[in-house]
Amino acid sequence: MTMSFAKIAIIGLGLQGGSIGLAVQQYLPKIATSGYDRDPATRARAAERGLVGHVAETAVEAVQDADLVIFCVPLGAMGDAARECAPGLRPDAVISDVGSSKEAVAKVLGEVLPNHVIIPAHPVAGTENSGPDAGFASLFEGRWCIITPAEGTDPFEIERLSVLWQAIGARVEIMAPAHHDRVLAVTSHLPHLIAYTIVGTAGDLEEVTQNEVIKYSAGGFRDFTRIAASDPTMWRDVFLYNRDAVLHMLQVFTEDLTELQKAIRLGDGEKLFDHFTRTRAIRRSIIEQGQDVASANFGRDGKV
Template sequence: MTLFKQATIIGLGLIGSSVARALRENGVCEIIVACDASPECLDKVAELKLADKTEADLQKAVDGSDLVILATPVGTYGDIGQAIGQALDFGATVTDVGSVKGCVLKALSGVLPEHVHLIPGHPVAGTEQSGPEAGFASLFAGRWAILTPPQDADPEAVEKLKKMWEAFGSKVEIMTPEHHDLVLAITSHIPHLIAYNIVGTAHDLEGVTDSEVIKFSAGGFRDFTRIAASDPTMWRDVFLNNKEAVLEMLGRFTEDLTALQRAIRWGDGDALFNLFSHTREVRRQIIEAGQDEEAPDFGRPHEIPPEKQAKD
């Protein structure tokens, strides 16, 4: 289904390159232009034939495109917006895939011209890997794509973008950026913070325990190390740009952790057992939802091709 004439993707890492593959595989646009700050990345994109054209210059890259997708760390948006603003085609749609949404309008609405449709987006799908080789076309299939259009957004432009994500196999939900950032703070951002912290603490203990923390790391810790291997630049920008929601959710998390600490100290087995039973039920519900085609499937595992999976 051809929805756009020419799509420019800025940032051809894991997500941008997956978008390029999905655009092509599903015939969503006629021409794909790839733009990235890294010459090595653009060389790889050309070698993998992920785009019809590679272009290092931001203004040249967006010229003639009716769709521009930002797929760089969210902290880069302001500078990119400044650079492309005057070069955008009349009536073009500008969207993004960033993990934080409140910051997008703040960074871009002042620097983009009035004639473009700015519709922020976020595919809730990813892996811990980075770069154009890590991407794959089916990354978004069966996953949510969240759009956070401004209140005065053009309904036709929103609908077209919704159709693009649906063509990739995603289910689309529309919400406010504030709601997005609060929900994702607890379901995605804090889990990453916890993983970074526990792996960091364990690494610090290495000296004390004579390397045994890593040597005897059990399944649970290994799962944390996968998440803690995620891209440092991307996640630095997530936390700096979703500060309020993350700090609010972290406050609640810390209170609950203190309650657990107290239960352990005072031997309150019932409190521990009740919480662990409840969380087991949450997991069961998530798995069930993932298997039910009609239900939300946040818990459904990715169909990650074997060659793109984390190596243990």
């Protein structure tokens, strides 16, 4: 058995599926790629952009001969997508995915495909865009891909999948699914929930018009709107499928917010100053570790 896969099938040709397809073709041109999406318009566009070597007309056709199948559909569609592929799967095909929560996905894929080696994964890389035009080959460069195998999974298969992700630019970390779900609840799901909330709040106010909110958004608000422009289907599913971890983090956040609210109400400048000083250090580390750029305003003004 060789370290490399011979043919990868990608189910769901949006931001993640498209980016994986483009990256594999660019960095690992010897691996054959095929893909399928339930939306005919997406399939047509995927073929035009060459997101995978072959865009199949059915899920069964796409997975034919594939030794790795990666599900790149919203969390709520994983079960359906797996069921559709099942009749065409090679018995030894490794099953993986890119879903943003991992315990729930492992469970549903395990139920639908009980006889397959299933190794869930989650590349912590994305943008606010989705669909067949959103993907690009360098999406994973320098980003982490978290692989969450069940206990007892063949180490060789884990290693094969790790090597693949590294070859397309990612750094790989192995983690227990439950821990993954808690980590992502705080680094991704809670920020999205907060951003969706505040953008909604600002849009609904009576005393400040929506036009004013838009005009003066450069004061900080506009950063939140980028995140709150992410795909509603994907994010609905994240909150449905990682509910417990999200609700837990939300509670801790609410407690902290209540404390700062109290400091503002009491005019406790020292407490505010101390809090605002501590948070700077975290940004410095993120920049040092290559997870963000140092330029002011993310460099979007093309200045400084």
